Amino acid sequence: MSGNRVAVFRKVTFNAAHRLYNKSWSDEQNRKVFGLCANEHYHGHNYRLDVKVIGEIDPETGYVINLDDLKRIIQEEVHNRFDHHNLNLDCPEFKDLNPTGENIVVVIYQMLRARLEAKYDLQIRLWETERNYFEYPV
Numbered sequence: 694m695s696g697n698r699v700a701v702f703r704k705v706t707f708n709a710a711h712r713l714y715n716k717s718w719s720d721e722q723n724r725k726v727f728g729l730c731a732n733e734h735y736h737g738h739n740y741r742l743d744v745k746v747i748g749e750i751d752p753e754t755g756y757v758i759n760l761d762d763l764k765r766i767i768q769e770e771v772h773n774r775f776d777h778h779n780l781n782l783d784c785p786e787f788k789d790l791n792p793t794g795e796n797i798v799v800v801i802y803q804m805l806r807a808r809l810e811a812k813y814d815l816q817i818r819l820w821e822t823e824r825n826y827f828e829y830p831v
Contacts, residue, residue: 696749701757703744705767707776710737711792714781735779740797741820742771744805748813758813770804794819798827 712735713727723731730736744767748757778784780792786800798819806815820826 698747698749699757700745700747701760701763703746703760703763703767705742705744705772707740707742707772708737709740709775709778709780710735711780711787712736713791713793715791735781738821740775742767742801743818743820745816745818746809746813747816758809766805766808770808771801774804794821794825794827798829802829 711730712732713730714723715726718726720731720733744763746758746763750757774786775784780787780797784792787796790796790800798817801819802815802817805817809815816828816830818826818828
């Protein structure tokens, strides 16, 4: 059944702390823009990540992508790196990048994109709360 494009999804969760803060601004300006998220003691989220891989069904396996392979890539690139970490302090990706939901979703996309074959389309949705999420690319 070649030529059939199908979307395959993998959902994972991870917990991480962060602080939204622009180093070039005063504490007052950071509080004004980021509110409680600029708390100097950080705050955490229970993130949910939806990974969408789109491709053609392989006629030999019947898969678009082996979900065990996708699970392993997400584990290595996202879960092991971010789960129960402080994004600002523990993750070099955010050393000079404010760990907003927008920036986190782009960073995760870039890490996963680098591990997947070019034949796949990839879209990432990152849920920060049950009401707020970010998608990349759009």
